[in-house]
Amino acid sequence: xxxxxxxxxxxxxxxxxxxxxxxxxxxxxxxxxxxxxxxxxxxxxxxxxxxxxxxxxxxxxxxxxxxxxxxxxxxxxxxxxxxxxxxxxxxxxxxxxxxxxxxxxxxxxxxxxxxxxxxxxxxxxxxxxxxxxxxxxxxxxxxxxxxxxxxxxxxxxxxxxxxxxxxxxxxxxxxxxxxxxxxxxxxxxxxxxxxxxxxxxxxxxxxxxxxxxxxxxxxxxxxxxxxxxxxxxxxxxxxxxxxxxxxxxxxxxxxxxxxxxxxxxxxxxxxxxxxxxxxxxxxxxxxxxxxxxxxx
Ligand code: MG
Numbered sequence: 502x503x504x505x506x507x508x509x510x511x512x513x514x515x516x517x518x519x520x521x522x523x524x525x526x527x528x529x530x531x532x533x534x535x536x537x538x539x540x541x542x543x544x545x546x547x548x549x550x551x552x553x554x555x556x557x558x559x560x561x562x563x564x565x566x567x568x569x570x571x572x573x574x575x576x577x578x579x580x581x582x583x584x585x586x587x588x589x590x591x592x593x594x595x596x597x598x599x600x601x602x603x604x605x606x607x608x609x610x611x612x613x614x615x616x617x618x619x620x621x622x623x624x625x626x627x628x629x630x631x632x633x634x635x636x637x638x639x640x641x642x643x644x645x646x647x648x649x650x651x652x653x654x655x656x657x658x659x660x661x662x663x664x665x666x667x668x669x670x671x672x673x674x675x676x677x678x679x680x681x682x683x684x685x686x687x688x689x690x691x692x693x694x695x696x697x698x699x700x701x702x703x704x705x706x707x708x709x710x711x712x713x714x715x716x717x718x719x720x721x722x723x724x725x726x727x728x729x730x731x732x733x734x735x736x737x738x739x740x741x742x743x744x745x746x747x748x749x750x751x752x753x754x755x756x757x758x759x760x761x762x763x764x765x766x767x768x769x770x771x772x773x774x775x776x777x778x779x780x781x782x783x784x785x786x787x788x789x790x791x792x793x794x795x796x797x
Contacts, residue, residue: 502544504662505696506536506570507563514554514563515540518696522787525563529554536570537697538752541661544699545645545751565619567693568664569643572613572754576641576691577743578668580607580681582733582758589766594676606734606742609681611668611691611756619694619789623669624796625775626687631671634773634793637759638712638725638781640705641666642736643697644753651744656737659749662699665781665789666756667692667712672765672772692791693754703785705729706736710760710783717776727760 503518505525513533516526517540529551530539543550581587581595598607617623625634645661669691675684712725734742739755764771773779775795782788 502699502702503696504537504540504568504699506533506566506568508566509558509563513566516554517550518560519557523560525558525560527554527558528552534570536566537568538573541569541643541645541697542751545661565695567616567618568697569693569752569754570616570618572616573750573752575610575612576615576666576754576756578609578611578685578756579734579739579758580609582606583727583731583760584733585727585761586759586763586766587733589761589763593765594672606739608743609685612686614688615686615691616693617689617691617791619665619692620791621692622689622792622794623667623692624689625773625793626671626796630687631674631684632772633672633765633770635670635672635764636712636714636724636773636779637668637670637763638710638727639666639668639756639759640708640710640729640783641693642705642739642755642757644749644755645751647748647750649744649746649748651740651749653737653741656740657700659740660700660705660736661751662697663703663705663783663786664693664697664754665695665783665786666754667779667781667789667791668756668759672770692789694789695787698786705757708784708786711781712762713780714771714773715778715780717774721780724764725760725762729757731760732757
């Protein structure tokens with residue numbers, strides 16, 4: 502099952518996506534502005550989805566929004582979770598930190614207001630703030646059943662489904678402040694979508710994650726090509742680690758880290774510029790594609 506959130510005729514709606522990905526069925530919810538959250542809650546509780554709210558719509562008649570346009574709290578994110586990516590940033594972002602798979606994952610967060618839709622523009626804040634905008638293609642886990650102190654062996658019972666996020670990062674700001682939060686949390690820095698694919702349809706532990714840049718006026722280049730079976734800390738380990746004395750709640754989002762090939766990993770680095778487009782595709786989910794546009 503796939504859960505989506507969209508605007509049609511000026512109205513926010515949520516619902517399901519047909520198997521062929523071409524049609525949407527709007528469902529009756531109280532707060533469509535929260536995206537698919539009520540559907541996630543219903544599925545988690547083992548309830549039936551709400552009844553239809555109008556006729557089915559062709560996908561290309563709507564503007565897709567992020568499936569969770571305003572997560573209820575910060576998104577949890579994991580740093581340095583693919584070995585090749587750990588290596589490419591070993592002397593920059595990860596300088597001075599313990600070895601990649603030594604002990605514990607790096608965990609940070611992005612504020613909920615960073616989230617934008619799968620085809621919305623990312624705004625570049627300008628050189629006053631940052632000159633080093635980078636992309637990170639990532640599989641994100643959506644938590645269903647809440648829990649605390651969840652053991653690895655039961656962690657997958659808490660996974661409702663998956664979506665795609667671009668963990669957009671201002672590298673200079675990320676490094677400057679010791680904590681990564683500011684460099685990760687600027688407005689529009691979390692494109693998400695195109696929908697949530699439920700865990701009965703996809704095993705996020707075994708899927709391919711790819712990212713392409715199309716530079717303004719240039720041709721498309723594959724930059725990232727990873728596989729979630731190569732995660733340093735796998736999804737059950739991340740859930741076990743995060744939930745140690747912290748209650749994970751329905752609708753929490755966990756971005757699982759990015760494969761090698763980020764712009765900062767090149768020599769010289771290849772930052773995103775005005776007019777560039779970044780596309781992420783995850784097998785079994787679909788794709789998101791966002792243009793980077795200079796503010797003001
Ligand atoms: Mg990331």
